[in-house]
Amino acid sequence: MSEDQPRPKTVFSIEEPPIELMIQRIDERLKVLGLTDRQASIRATGLPDAIREIRRFKRPGSKRMIQLAKALETTPDWLGGYVDHQRGKVWLESTESALPIYGVADLPRDIPVFAASVDETAPAFFKDIVEKEHSIEVKKRLYVMCFGYNFNDPIDFARRPPRLAKRDDCYGIIIHDDALYPRFEISDVLYVDPRRHAAPGEYALVRIKKEAIPDFKTQGEWAFIAQIDPDKSERLDQPWALRVFNPDLRFTLDRRTVAEAHRIIPWSELLSL
Numbered sequence: 001m002s003e004d005q006p007r008p009k010t011v012f013s014i015e016e017p018p019i020e021l022m023i024q025r026i027d028e029r030l031k032v033l034g035l036t037d038r039q040a041s042i043r044a045t046g047l048p049d050a051i052r053e054i055r056r057f058k059r060p061g062s063k064r065m066i067q068l069a070k071a072l073e074t075t076p077d078w079l080g081g082y083v084d085h086q087r088g089k090v091w092l093e094s095t096e097s098a099l100p101i102y103g104v105a106d107l108p109r110d111i112p113v114f115a116a117s118v119d120e121t122a123p124a125f126f127k128d129i130v131e132k133e134h135s136i137e138v139k140k141r142l143y144v145m146c147f148g149y150n151f152n153d154p155i156d157f158a159r160r161p162p163r164l165a166k167r168d169d170c171y172g173i174i175i176h177d178d179a180l181y182p183r184f185e186i187s188d189v190l191y192v193d194p195r196r197h198a199a200p201g202e203y204a205l206v207r208i209k210k211e212a213i214p215d216f217k218t219q220g221e222w223a224f225i226a227q228i229d230p231d232k233s234e235r236l237d238q239p240w241a242l243r244v245f246n247p248d249l250r251f252t253l254d255r256r257t258v259a260e261a262h263r264i265i266p267w268s269e270l271l272s273l
Contacts, residue, residue: 017081116147
């Protein structure tokens with residue numbers, strides 16, 4: 001070939017696996033993880049339609065494949081149908097033997113996580129159930145940190161820490177307010193134990209009785225997170241003594257308005273330290 005003649009272009013062709021195989025493998029991982037299309041899509045991209053688009057035979061790009069594989073706890077190569085094996089075991093089939101744990105990826109993701117359905121006007125009832133001696137300014141700050149939660153509809157699932165290996169009643173809650181900053185920040189996921197009583201100095205998710213709320217409209221429950229006041233004795237014949245940090249406020253709540261106060265589990269306890 002003469003040096004003056006142009007070199008022929010080399011063309012590389014990669015045969016794409018059928019998208020039906022990708023859909024089949026997505027379904028396999030959804031079943032193992034106990035997720036819906038919407039839950040997995042939100043976990044991967046923050047949007048609800050990622051998997052629905054694939055079911056419409058729209059092949060995702062490489063970035064989207066990596067996001068989906070991470071959310072489904074597998075590899076992009078396996079999810080896309082390019083290989084027949086997953087690299088390493090990334091989930092456990094049962095929580096009965098959740099210990100010992102060799103890495104975060106070995107923790108099953110099956111703790112339901114609940115988020116608030118924010119209503120700008122509904123929390124106004126809170127100012128009426130806080131003890132009367134508190135000022136209007138305090139009441140205003142307190143009732144804006146109370147949110148409506150639908151405890152029958154988790155938005156996601158969190159990994160199961162070693163301490164909760166055989167517990168089927170614990171759940172997660174997402175922080176929506178900065179009332180406990182800097183102890184907890186907005187968007188933090190907290191693990192909640194509905195069995196144990198929160199002692200003074202510990203934190204609790206306080207769930208309000210429906211009958212205590214005039215014109216109750218939400219489908220879920222009204223609840224908020226606070227510290228049990230460490231400087232007050234915990235007596236059943238006394239109002240709940242609670243505290244938030246931002247700003248630093250101490251207040252009491254009539255026990256007749258509280259349905260349950262579920263303990264927030266510290267991370268040191270979750271990790272069995």
